[in-house]
Amino acid sequence: xxxxxTGQGRPxxxxxxxxxxxxxxxxxxxxxxxxxxxxxxxxxxxxxxEVGLLRxxxxxVGDYRLYDASxxxxxxxxxxxxxxxxxxLAEIGQILEDExxxxxxxxxxxxxxxxxxxxxxxxxxxxxxxxxxxxxxxKLDRLQALVADVExxxxxxxxxxxxxxxxxxxxxxxxxxxxxx
Amino acid sequence: xxxxxTGQGRPxxxxxxxxxxxxxxxxxxxxxxxxxxxxxxxxxxxxxxEVGLLRxxxxxVGDYRLYDASxxxxxxxxxxxxxxxxxxLAEIGQILEDExxxxxxxxxxxxxxxxxxxxxxxxxxxxxxxxxxxxxxxKLDRLQALVADVExxxxxxxxxxxxxxxxxxxxxxxxxxxxxx
DNA sequence: CATAACCTTTACGTAAACGGCAAGGTTTGG
DNA sequence: CCAAACCTTGCCGTTTACGTAAAGGTTATG
Numbered sequence: 369x370x371x372x373x374t375g376q377g378r379p380x381x382x383x384x385x386x387x388x389x390x391x392x393x394x395x396x397x398x399x400x401x402x403x404x405x406x407x408x409x410x411x412x413x414x415x416x417x418e419v420g421l422l423r424x425x426x427x428x429v430g431d432y433r434l435y436d437a438s439x440x441x442x443x444x445x446x447x448x449x450x451x452x453x454x455x456x457l458a459e460i461g462q463i464l465e466d467e468x469x470x471x472x473x474x475x476x477x478x479x480x481x482x483x484x485x486x487x488x489x490x491x492x493x494x495x496x497x498x499x500x501x502x503x504x505x506x507k508l509d510r511l512q513a514l515v516a517d518v519e520x521x522x523x524x525x526x527x528x529x530x531x532x533x534x535x536x537x538x539x540x541x542x543x544x545x546x547x548x549x
Numbered sequence: 550x551x552x553x554x555t556g557q558g559r560p561x562x563x564x565x566x567x568x569x570x571x572x573x574x575x576x577x578x579x580x581x582x583x584x585x586x587x588x589x590x591x592x593x594x595x596x597x598x599e600v601g602l603l604r605x606x607x608x609x610v611g612d613y614r615l616y617d618a619s620x621x622x623x624x625x626x627x628x629x630x631x632x633x634x635x636x637x638l639a640e641i642g643q644i645l646e647d648e649x650x651x652x653x654x655x656x657x658x659x660x661x662x663x664x665x666x667x668x669x670x671x672x673x674x675x676x677x678x679x680x681x682x683x684x685x686x687x688k689l690d691r692l693q694a695l696v697a698d699v700e701x702x703x704x705x706x707x708x709x710x711x712x713x714x715x716x717x718x719x720x721x722x723x724x725x726x727x728x729x730x
Numbered sequence: 731c732a733t734a735a736c737c738t739t740t741a742c743g744t745a746a747a748c749g750g751c752a753a754g755g756t757t758t759g760g
Numbered sequence: 761c762c763a764a765a766c767c768t769t770g771c772c773g774t775t776t777a778c779g780t781a782a783a784g785g786t787t788a789t790g
Contacts, residue, residue, distance in 0.1 A: 398737075415777065456776075511689050514634060515689050522675065525671060611767075739784090740782085741780100741781090741782085743781095747774100760763095
């Protein structure tokens, strides 16, 4: 679920002659099923399409949107970036484009033999994930600090609760000593 | 900067007889200075007041908003919760109220001697920070997973870059072995 | 083949979080 | 005391990310 490698690149599949064969029965889902599975609403999914975050793999004869597994992944990635990282759809769009550029570069590598060119492609891919990291890391760090702070306070309060309950057990009448916080 | 203990509770100070004395020259800032210091806009600060997130410590004769250090802290906390944790102003409001309730409970403790009552107050405070933690922890965990994922990819790409550059150094003509990316 | 359940596009509505402007009062340096 | 810089309270506008309803095709099922 953390794969984040959610390709929107299907440059001509081997033509869907007969629907569903080749082992794993590639069922296509309609928008409501996708919504149920991702926890998004159909409206949101259509909206994401509207702003260019994903196109459904296919359309039915009657123009129903049809999604495959990779679309699912992509939507889950979008949701994660939105909810967990709190990014705007615009930022998410950038990230996904970057992601695709990396995928294309990776694919292109197979056809390239010149070592210098290969090195250049690797460096570019590296720079791209570093940009991605740069967009997430600060938030992570600060959130981590925030939570650590809360944790510390929780620990102190646990101690205080324990102490207070111990005092309760020992019976009252005992004057309490200084205790901060 | 991670204190997060930003009190909006000033129950009657010893009356500001002469402005500025008592060691640390408690200067009050006007909205623009506060904006500069917090990275917020004056508009946002007024808006936060409008929705009840903070009231300035004082007003000048001419009704200018005047903020003190604790207001600064509170605004920084708001900003952290908004930007890092990605919470809505409504959620932030809840959290700050909780925070204040804890502060009041803490203050009340000093006057209470009954151990049972003290224990109860501690338990309530504990429950409160646990709610706060519950609102932050899931995001942190998932963000962490996301970043770890990105990190891993970065590591792999670093290796590939290194390998490619090594190959460059060794000179061309060498057929490259299989390498999964 | 009828019909319920689902889908389509189009379009208007909304909540959140401000941005920006107008009209007018306040502070402060010179 | 006066002008520049800053502030106030409206109040309308905007962007983002959808919600919701309308009008009308599509699919699955008995």
